[in-house]
Amino acid sequence: MAQNQAMNGKIKQDNYKIFALLSNYLNNAPDFIDEEEVEDIAESGVSKEYAFSVILAAAFGLDVVDNKADRDLFNNYFQQMIHQLDADEYSSNPYYRNINIPTWKTGNSELRYEKYKPYEGFVCDDIIQTKEGRQIPQVGFFDREFSFPAILENGRIWMTITPNEIETMKEPVDQAFGHVLTYGLGLGYYAYMVSEKDKVESVTVVESNQHVIDLFKKHILPQFAYREKVEIIQADAFDYAEKQMAEGSYDFVFTDLWHDVSDGIDMYLRMKEYEKLNPDMAFSYWIEKSILCYL
Template sequence: MSEQLPPGIPRFATDLFVPRYRAARSGDWELRVAEMAISPGYWSDPVLVEQMAVLVRDGRSWMSLTPFELESQGLGVRAAAGHVLIFGLGLGWAACACAALPAVSEVIVVEKDADVLALHRELDIFAQLPSEARAKLRVLEGDAFSYRPDRPVDLLLPDIWLPLVNDRRVEEVRAMQANVGARAVHFWGQEMELIRHAVAAGRALDTSGIDATIAATGLPLIGMGDPDYAAKAETAARRWLRGRWLPGSAPPW
């Protein structure tokens, strides 16, 4: 591929571990690899992404290694330490990225779809990790709403949804956390939920307003007290919520 990039478009880069993928199929699932694509981030500007993996089912993308996905999930991954529990295997990126962090001692992934599990047995992306990181990983077949860990969990990362937003997301995470009791939680789409719940409650979209909204969920969500978190959440919401507000609420912009 030519080293010349489109004017003003930088090449995507991250300090987190990203495995290499190849095209594959399993049941209704297909893993595709795009040679290159220009993609916006969760809150950042568009960049050029090379060899972009996309997990597709029935013609719909369930996960892709775009800056959007890596930034949104990366918020949780960067908070990972100790025993990490992930609900939903997807492309396996979050599991790899967590296992590669020195602060993480164990990564358990729970996935209920047998075809996704078979796809990963064929791909074996965990083999790309250094041996000490690979030894931390274990993938189990199970259900996110019934799984109960046999030892304390430091961070729960649920990512089992296709849409970025649904009206029962917080309640569903509460149901998972009731079985897990994790010290900290970050769920996919969390920032969208916090912004729309803050707006519905009439709170400011600043650190104090987002902290109050986190407290109101009753979940130990990451982000509380981070001076940059509220601004990132608002920027992402401006870009991605697209009118999907809670009933009776309206965007503040």
């Protein structure tokens, strides 16, 4: 028992250390890894993923050669954490392929394409939780420049459609059927993907920000092949869930109201209460697997 407790405590420490190191890297210097350095190491016969991992570990101050604790941390996390992504695979996504995002600016808001530099790191999927309790973030990179749609507010990225959104919405897109309700509009990725499905009859989007709705209706919705399926309602998500959701005869409900886990936990738990009141509806939540790691 004591040995198991000690092991669990060590794993929690490892989880905390990895998240702290990654947070500093992703928030402050996600593009510091040099393309030439990766390719130089890869010439020895290792993959670019491994080369990227070694460089990142060294930047974190880990000695994976002579320090056993550092080497164990590397082996337990980095091999499942770092991923080289295929730019062509994401560029062929139906939304990327069929929806053109114009450059547009009004007031403090701007719609445009942003870019990942070659070997720039970014979150690319939900956290993986292993049987022993390790929580492994998912970090991706491309070996060439990659563009993605974004809305900026006051010069800062506010909403995007990146590989992370694509990966973390695969399940709720696949699961959607019948009359779909989604909380949160963003750039309309979820609404677009489910509107393309034969099994989906309608898509009702609840969004509180009228500015986002206007932008979407003017620049993006007209490009939807099945835009007649889509209805946008300007309302607060929780007010709608409280007063109108039960009357809508929805089959599937997807909630995407938060930016990440840090601001999502409270809203997730709050929306789960309405799930209990609507047992005939199927519910899904953006990055739920990652949120559950913290509950």
